Amino acid sequence: MEITTTRVPRWFVRRDIDGLFGLALDNFIQILLIVNLCQGVLAFPASLVYGRILPGVAISLIVGNFYYAKLAKEQGKREQRDDITALPYGINTVSLFAYIFMVMLPVKLAAISSGVSGEQAAQLAWQAGLVACFGSGLIEFIGAWGGEALRRLTPRAALLSTLGGIAITFIAIGFLFRTYANPVVGLVPLGVILLTYFGRVRFIIPGGLLAVLLGVALAWGTALASWDRVQFIATLQPIRLYLPSLWLGELWSSRSVLVEYFSIILPMGLFNLVGSLQNLESASAAGDTYPVAPCLRVNGIGTLVAAICGSCFPTTIYIGHPGWKAMGARVGYSIFNGIIMGLLCLSGTVAMLAYFVPVEAGMAIVLWIGIVIVAQSFTATPSHHAPAVVIGLLPGIAGWGALIAKNALRAAGLGTPEKPLTPTLIDRFKLSDTYIDGAFALEQGFIFSAMILAGITVYIIERKFRQAAYWSASAAVISWVGLMHSYRWTVADTVVNFGWGTGTPWATGYIMLAILFFYVDWQERHKT
Template sequence: MTDRVKIPLFKKADLDASIGVFFDGFSKVIVAVAILLGTFGLDGGTVFGTMMPGVLVSVIVMNGGLWLYYRQVAKSRGDRNLTAVPAGLQAGRMFIWLFSIMLPVYNTTGDAVLAFRVGVLAHFIGGAVFIIGAFVVPLILKIVPAGALFGSLAGGAMAFLILQSMDGTLKMPLVGWLSLIVLFVIYLGKVNTKLPAALIAIVVGAGIAWATGAMSFSTVTDSLQNLGFYIPNFTFSIFSGEVLSAVIPFLPIVIVFSLNEVITGIQAVEQARECGDTFFTTTKPLVLCGVASMVGALFGSPLAVGLYWGYPGWKKMGSGTGYHLGIVALYALVGLTGLSAIITAFIPEAVVLPILVFVGISSYSQAFEVVSKKYYPAVIMASLPVVMDFMMDNVAEGKLQGFLAFDPGSAFVGLLVGCVFVFIIDNNWLKAAITNVVALALTGIGMIHSPGLLLTDTYSPDLGFVAVYCVLIAAFLIMHFLKFNQKSHLADLEAEKAASLEAAKQE
């Protein structure tokens, strides 16, 4: 009987899901491309001619495989409206590979191609670990205390995502800091948007960069040279002795973070179960993601893939199984043509780095969300070794120059930044504006963002932050007078109050 039910190949709601999941993943591709071209100085032929077709291969294996898998589940259950669990490029492993594996290799050797190949091999090994993890992670969680496991991961997030990315963000505050504020307003302010927050932040930041003359059309002109048709090619060079020996010291990072992403994948399926779809399994989809990583690496992709959170939203929208096919089609468009080169030419690196900062903050916060409060000290202690190692390596070599922006008056800066983000979370736009007025005044007298006070020889305020505070004052005042997002915020507060009362009754 169930075999006679016709499962739609693609329906209207699948189009929205295809675009949404694609841009969620492609925003990460934009970040990776900007870093590989900017920080590493990797050539466009490797990025757009090797990596992007390799990314497409990963997407074909994973999203195409998930389409077949969930379509079969829908047929066996006779459910033509079944929603598939989303999947795409994973931010966590992608950026850990970039900053904690590839960047150290590049800094040590000065060889961008070697660093890239090491990242690709790490992706291949990570895929194998991912497959094994699909079976053994539940056992590991019984042996290793959660506080120790997530504390170590939090340390990596703090060092390689938050601190490393903040350095670049602060070097162009008018672009980077404003992009970071946009992300926080959307995510922490709980603003409902049809487009991914990362994409919005990129568009806003890029717009500011072009308006202020930070970008040049010569970059766009140069990107046209990368247009063409690229066929995926095997990259057996990742198995050379030089690459193998270079990746060995990073195996602990590969193993730990791959296993962590397995946990994330399990949680993604749990979201579906919480929606009442208790029949979903974890092993097959996770193994498929691991296989996709390994195959993609063989074709030159260092960008990890896996299951996504967000199932409840796509189910509510009415998406089915066909949106995985739509994702493949969209990646084929940018992966085979070099079109991604033109897209990324419009976007400076300082625009995409705030996304890594936010990903790192989310990852760091997660370590405290999954353990009891009594284990917080263990989480903090477990995170310190990685952070300390990162600081010693970078400070000793005179790097992290962007941090100098927060050096003068750091205590004041910390207090002001904390206030701004508290007010963003509370949707209190007027107080956020007032806080930026205070920050502007302190900058004016040289208490922050200046090596010396007003009327002294060393007085030299950072004009980038002067501009930032002026823009934020105006923006937050406009949001206050427009009562931006107030209805949604009040609804959230009422829902939280009702949940608290319900919890109190049950106790």
């Protein structure tokens, strides 16, 4: 008589420790980035970062990690398997940078230029981040019912190259600059990360952890980080229990941000949605097939919870499920990641850890993330679509260049009520053959223009000229209403200019392009 053995996943196995190191380290770096960027770039007070944002981060991470662990347990039981790995989950890196630099910083600068105090400007920027995060969550949640159709309609090169444009600029280049500003500290951890993840070299401890430890040692050993008793005592002050609050009133009072920054919020929400779909496909290829709609809904719910509880940063299913599975991680690593990250954020101890672990110690991991995203744009698309990927990278690079140019002008003392930024700067840039007005036009809605240009190029390569014409006509509509390209001047910035017909020049150009594609399609169909 044959005896069948029931195989069900356990809540915790020894190799979950390896998976926990990797996932928790990744999430910890994201939290360090939030603390450093919110306090360094946005000048948020500690009470705002530790009392509002991080508790929201904690709740969103707990919700997602616990759900995906429970889902893995149930899926494994249903399939009679004990080797199923929970989906990795955490803060969306791309959205983190996008919402800080493309939503919250512009809102803060505009508020200050209008005479608002720094404290009130920080409050307005935080509220804008909440709305952007909430908008992303809504798109992800609603998209659970139509995300698959969207992915079928959009060429992969159009999706991945746009993501690559953000990764190469707002993620990778900034940290590469920082690496070479502090080469003694930055290069060795970068080498460890490259050896670990590209060279498949195994060290005694996980490569990511080794890179951070070496970065910490080098930072303190070279005096990039140095002991300051007053500063250390200041890092202890935020340590206490923070209970999350609901910020529905702040969300409602800043609801206009949803319209003003729709050209950023909509694409970021779609990217989170499609990226999660791709990561579910990746998990399926590794042997773990999860139901699509519930996973996407919980993804959206996690982001909505983050916004309602004070966080400006969407959460998502992480890339790299096959890696965690290869490590031997199963269910427990997800649960413990949620617990540990939750405790760090709710206790305020992140401040102390951030003091001992400067961002330079962990930036190699974020730089690697940017590299992988860009590389994936080429490796995960058909090789003959490479020109489309390159074209899709360009609007993101242009948008980043425009931001750098305006930062340089502000550093030179312009962008104040006494010395505002004005259109006369365009002619001064042209003296050096720099058409900065083109960069400003590409900056507005660059996520849309990157997708559209890459999509058009894919269809041209495939000789599907009518589809290229449809995409160009769509670009004309988007440009006409000001979601893309059209911009207006403020005291310290150039910002999106919504309105009927505000993007007429670009809309006209796209319509003429569509006519060209329709003509070529007609010509090809009537060749004898």
